[in-house]
Amino acid sequence: MTEPAKLSTIEKIAVASSVFIIGAGIVYWGLQVQNVMELLEMAYG
Amino acid sequence: MELLPLGFFEWAESSFLGYIGKTYGGIYATLGQSVHLISLAVLGGAVLVSDFRLLGWVLRDVPSEVVAEQAHKWFKIALFTIIASGVFMAAAIAIKLYYNSAYWAKMYALIAGVLFVFLVRRPLLRGDHSQINPWVLKLVAVASILVWVSVAATGRWIGFS
Amino acid sequence: MNELLYQFAEWLYATPWSRAIEESFYLYNWIETTHVLTVMLSLGMLIFIDLRMLGWVMPQVSAVKIAQRLNTAMMIGFVIMFITGILLFYAKPTYTIQSIWFRIKMVLLLGAFVNALLFHKRMMSSAGSWDMEPKAPAHLRLGAALSLGLWAGVVTTGRLIAYDWFHCYRDLPAAMAWAAGCVAD
Numbered sequence: 001m002t003e004p005a006k007l008s009t010i011e012k013i014a015v016a017s018s019v020f021i022i023g024a025g026i027v028y029w030g031l032q033v034q035n036v037m038e039l040l041e042m043a044y045g
Numbered sequence: 046m047e048l049l050p051l052g053f054f055e056w057a058e059s060s061f062l063g064y065i066g067k068t069y070g071g072i073y074a075t076l077g078q079s080v081h082l083i084s085l086a087v088l089g090g091a092v093l094v095s096d097f098r099l100l101g102w103v104l105r106d107v108p109s110e111v112v113a114e115q116a117h118k119w120f121k122i123a124l125f126t127i128i129a130s131g132v133f134m135a136a137a138i139a140i141k142l143y144y145n146s147a148y149w150a151k152m153y154a155l156i157a158g159v160l161f162v163f164l165v166r167r168p169l170l171r172g173d174h175s176q177i178n179p180w181v182l183k184l185v186a187v188a189s190i191l192v193w194v195s196v197a198a199t200g201r202w203i204g205f206s
Numbered sequence: 207m208n209e210l211l212y213q214f215a216e217w218l219y220a221t222p223w224s225r226a227i228e229e230s231f232y233l234y235n236w237i238e239t240t241h242v243l244t245v246m247l248s249l250g251m252l253i254f255i256d257l258r259m260l261g262w263v264m265p266q267v268s269a270v271k272i273a274q275r276l277n278t279a280m281m282i283g284f285v286i287m288f289i290t291g292i293l294l295f296y297a298k299p300t301y302t303i304q305s306i307w308f309r310i311k312m313v314l315l316l317g318a319f320v321n322a323l324l325f326h327k328r329m330m331s332s333a334g335s336w337d338m339e340p341k342a343p344a345h346l347r348l349g350a351a352l353s354l355g356l357w358a359g360v361v362t363t364g365r366l367i368a369y370d371w372f373h374c375y376r377d378l379p380a381a382m383a384w385a386a387g388c389v390a391d
């Protein structure tokens with residue numbers, strides 16, 4: 001893209017909410033994986 | 046953390062719907078679980094067909110406006126049946142659900158998904174897609190896939206935790 | 207026949223990996239979750255293809271194009287389902303081989319497979335003439351409806367495998383015990 005992308009209001013809202021969802025998803029699933037790892041470490045060392 | 050008080054779940058489980066689901070295992074498994082899973086397939090198809098199109102993975106030679114509009118029609122049907130069967134199942138095991146963290150994770154993801162679809166994704170995709178920054182479309186598609194897969198996965202884990 | 211199948215299941219059961227998967231809470235449940243979630247991909251695409259044949263989705267777009275363009279995604283889904291399905295069976299072979307629901311599911315799967323082959327052959331041999339019509343010809347619509355029905359049955363019986371209402375340790379009528387392949391409890 002040559003010209004600087006100008007986002008409309010709905011595009012900005014879409015980017016913000018998508019980033020929020022992706023961020024929340026990464027945090028949630030990251031924590032789940034971490035919990036399991038800790039549990040397995042406690043069980044098997 | 047919990048969106049509704051324990052009293053609501055106690056009431057739900059003692060309601061007629063809760064009684065039916067608890068008493069008749071066959072109805073719970075078929076009209077509840079099986080309808081829920083078939084609706085998941087339809088919902089998954091609607092979400093993935095339109096999001097894969099936005100990502101440019103399928104149906105590249107079909108206008109993405111057409112794909113998004115048609116998929117949304119079936120998304121609404123699937124969402125209705127999936128919530129109806131979900132409410133029926135939830136009523137039967139309501140008190141257990143109140144103490145189930147996967148259930149609450151699912152409810153948060155579901156609320157996020159529904160708000161995202163009806164307040165952001167659909168209003169955005171209703172217009173001419175060539176006027177939308179392609180990276181915005183791709184970002185929306187990734188978020189949409191993630192949120193609905195998360196709703197389904199946390200939903201499955203209600204039964205395991 | 208039932209004896210032989212059960213012996214095979216017992217042999218599978220005795221292999222170390224079968225025990226490891228069943229005994230691992232996270233491994234077994236994540237394989238199960240993957241198996242269930244993949245319906246979004248495999249059956250999701252299949253349903254859209256079938257609905258197009260019935261004229262209920264994207265009627266203005268070529269039906270054959272929809273079928274062909276969604277085929278790869280659908281197949282990827284089916285491969286994942288097949289692999290995770292085999293692993294689930296492998297983890298609980300002696301229970302599953304004697305489940306009447308599992309047996310009905312396998313028959314329905316076979317039916318869905320044969321139906322899909324016939325459908326594909328018939329679709330390709332007549333494609334040019336009706337492709338852009340909102341609805342496929344009656345015999346293909348029948349195939350699409352049959353596909354939806356068979357897969358709904360596969361999903362339902364698949365879910366029911368978890369329930370032991372008609373398992374061999376129950377008091378079953380002789381015909382049902384035979385159909386479930388009851389050899390041991």
